[in-house]
Structures are given as structure tokens and as C-alpha cells.
Amino acid sequence: MQTKHAVVLLDTREHTPEHEHAVHLKLADGLARLLGVERHDIAQPCVHGKRYYYVPTETLFETSEQTPPGIDDEGDLFGGLVCYPHMATKAISHPLPAGATPPQGWADAFARQASDALLRGYSVFSKADARRAATLLLSNGKVRLKPVLATAGRGQQVLEHIDQLEALLAPMDEQQLALWGLVLEEDLSDVETFSVGQVRVAGLTLSYHGTQQLTHDHQGCAVYGGSDLIVVRGGYDALLQRPLQDHLRLAVNQAVAYEQAAETHFPTFVVSRRNYDIARGRDAKGHLRSGVLEQSWRIGGASSAELLALQAFADDPALQQLRASTHEVFGTAQLPADATLFYQGDDSELGQLCKFARIREHGHRE
Secondary structure (H helix, E strand, C coil), X not given: CCCXXXXXXXXXCCCCCHHHXXXXXXXXXXXXXXXXXXXXXXXXXXXXXXXXXXXXXXXXXXXXXXXXXXXXXHHXXXXXXXXXXXXXXXXXXXXXXXXXXCCCCXXXXXXXXXXXXXXXXXXXXXXXXXXXXXXXXXXXXXXXXEECCCCCCCCCEEECCHHHHHHHHCCCCHHHHHHHCEEEEECCEEEEEEEEEEEEECCEEEEEEEEEXXXXXXXXXXXXXXXXXXXXXXXXXXXXXXXXXXXXXXXXXXXXXXXXXXXXHCCCCEECEEEEEEEEEECCXXXXXXXXXXXXXXXXXXXXXXHHHHHHHHHCCCCCEEEEEEEEXXXXXXXXXXXXXXXXXXXXXXXXXXXXXXXXXXXXXX
């Protein structure tokens, strides 16, 4: 990795909520300390070959004008770089319905290789293909419609009948749908959601598994409330060497299979922050199902815990495992003594909100 001049937060979105921007700045500050450089508000023209380490708010894609030059490998950013827009979203995960028109850069082979790691579903890039996919899936039970640019579980709808689909498709823009896609997937009940991930920063590789919690926002909607992670030094093989319950071992192996398919079939795939949501629940026939819901190759809800873990492992070369967690609380929150605060305030969109992270256990055993 070449020496970096500074860390730069690269906000590529049209609008970033106040609470997210505050968290992103603290993450960029922490990564700058880890790399031993300053954080700059914006990237200035490189002088004498100096380069920047970028912290993008979204997965970057090569055809975007917002993607800066000089991102060649995982040492250049905290996040990911892919070739085409749909590769940055959950729309990459599932096959197209028969006869569908693929977007530019579509890789049928990815879904084939990753199929054992996925739930049943389809990705679509037109309203006509969405109708075809919904008809096929509804023959086996309820279907979850998932906008690919939404976060924290917002915007998803469950279909029981095909006639419910038209009202959901009506406001969608065909051009945006053709660019980004839409996912239709079997709906599960009694769902548990696990996180599996890996971060590679400043010569450190950490891998983790964990669980997600839901909370309720000020409107009473169930949204992401935090993650509780077991983090180990090393790659996924180090994670799999630890004692794991069967369903957790399956979740890790499914994340690995998904990632290997991406590395095989997406040229110029560059990712240093990898996070996968894996759902375990029962299908319409009551059978247990497990599969990757989506990937996150960008800063995300668990990144504050990832940062604290990176700092702890960098400070203690003997450290082998720790437990780190993130917490999102709507309303007033009493912070634990060991909490690292990332945001607390009255967000103009979400109201009173508190975000913090903790490291709660250390382990030095091999």
C-alpha cells in the first residue's frame, strides 16, 4: 500500500441525513488515526505522488463521475469499487426471470455459483419482469419486494396476491428501475438476521459474525437497532476455527460462498469492507431456510464497532478475539460507561436519536 496523504470522506449521495453524516465523519477521523494521517474535508490535487485514502458513503462503481481516480486496491479505500451500478446493490444476488433483459455487465454465472447461499428470488430491471417474477414466486407463498437503494429495512413490502403488485410498481421510474433494479424474494417468518463480515485496514484483517437487533423509530416502525459482533484476528478461516453453532457456521460459509462468487465473476472487484446479512427463518411450508439477503461493500451500521475493533487489535498485538457492538436508540439514552458516542441529537428527519458503540470482551487465547 502506498503512503497516504490524508483520509477523505467521499459523500456520493444527493442527500445524507445529519445523523449519518456525523457518524461518517467520526469513522473517517478514526480511520485517519489508525493510518497515522490527517482527515481532509475534500481531496485536493495530489502533490508529488501523494495519495488519498477514501471513505465513500456508497459502494463506488467505475462508470460514475463521482468515483475518484487512483483507487487500485483495497489499501485505497474503506468500502468497495465495482464495475456497474447494479453490482453495488442487492440486485446482483438473484437470477433474472426467464426471458428478462439484463442490464449492462450482468453476470448470470454469479447467481449460479452463489445459488446455495441465497434464498429463492429474482432480480428484475423492468416492471414487466417484476410481474413475471412475482407470479413465479407467489405460487410457493408470500413474496417480499425489496427496493435496492433503501436501507435499514425501509421500503420493503410483502405480497400475498399478484393484484397487490401494481400499486407498488406504479410510482417507480422505469429508467431508475432499469439502472438499479428491484428484488423479489421468498418471505420468511420467525426470522433471525446474522451479520458476517471482514475489514482490511492498515495491514490488519479482522473477521466477524454477529446478530442484528431491531428497534422502533418515532413512528413505531421496526428498523435496524444495532449489531452485536464477535470479532477475530485473521480471515474467515480464523472465524471458522472458533466454536460455532451449526446455524452460525452455515451463515459464515454462505457469506464466504457469496463473496467468492463476486471475486470470480466481477472484474476489478476491489473491497476492503465486506458485510453480509444472512437471514434464517421458515418458508411458507414451515421449512428452515438460510441465505444471504444482501451485501454491504461500504460503511454501514456495524462500522462503528468495526472501527473500535480495529483500534483495539492495532493497540494489542496479542489480542485474538473481542466482542464489539453498535446501538441505535430513538429518544433519550443513558450511555454505558464504556460507550463511544458517535451521534446524539435531534435529527431533523428522524427526531431524537443516539448512536454509540462498545467493546465488551477481550480474549488473548489462540
